[in-house]
Amino acid sequence: MVKENKYKTKQRSAIIEYIEANKDKQITVNNILIYFNLNSEKKVSQTTIYRCLDGLVKEGKLKKSYSEKLSASCYQYIEKSCRNHYHLKCEKCGEIFHIEQDILSAFENSIGKSYNFKIDKVKTILYGICEKCNNTLKN
Numbered sequence: 347m348v349k350e351n352k353y354k355t356k357q358r359s360a361i362i363e364y365i366e367a368n369k370d371k372q373i374t375v376n377n378i379l380i381y382f383n384l385n386s387e388k389k390v391s392q393t394t395i396y397r398c399l400d401g402l403v404k405e406g407k408l409k410k411s412y413s414e415k416l417s418a419s420c421y422q423y424i425e426k427s428c429r430n431h432y433h434l435k436c437e438k439c440g441e442i443f444h445i446e447q448d449i450l451s452a453f454e455n456s457i458g459k460s461y462n463f464k465i466d467k468v469k470t471i472l473y474g475i476c477e478k479c480n481n482t483l484k485n
Contacts (some may be wrong), residue, residue, distance in 0.1 A: 357375065357390045361398045365408065365423045370442045372411065372420035372435070375399065409468055426466055432467055436476035437484075 364381055365373065375395050382390045399421055402408040408421045415437075422442065432450050434443040457463050473485070 357388075357394050358398050360388045360472055361395060361400070362391060362407075365402075365421070369423040371413035371415070371440055372422045374413075374416060374418045376418065403428065411469075411471070433471045434476075435471045435473050436479055437473050438475055441476060442471075 360382070361378060364378060368377075375392065378390070378395050379392055382388050382395075392404045399408060399410075403410045403421070407424060409424055411420050411422075412418075432445045434445060435441070435445075454465055457465060
């Protein structure tokens with residue numbers, strides 16, 4: 347079990363609050379920095395953001411990935427339920443969708459049997475274009 351950060355600063359709490367409010371999106375350090383720069387009540391330095399995010403990744407509360415499109419690391423809040431399903435990410439708007447059905451269970455079982463390999467659902471994201479963005483492209 348990963349040990350939780352013992353420091354409960356106002357900045358850390360504010361960063362966590364922002365991440366939880368954006369749990370269906372992958373966010374960057376720059377997203378967080380812009381948010382706090384626009385919100386004059388809550389000032390947070392870039393160093394503090396990096397330190398907090400690194401700690402949250404180590405604690406298993408965030409997943410970290412790299413976006414080639416943004417040339418930046420992206421972070422996403424991990425809900426307990428996220429450990430039990432796959433995710434879809436729209437390449438246009440960046441929204442994350444949860445696949446609640448067992449639609450991929452046959453695939454997962456086949457990979458497990460054929461390769462003796464267990465897929466990490468928290469880190470598995472399927473990329474494509476969401477319905478909203480598809481409709482925008484058609485117009």
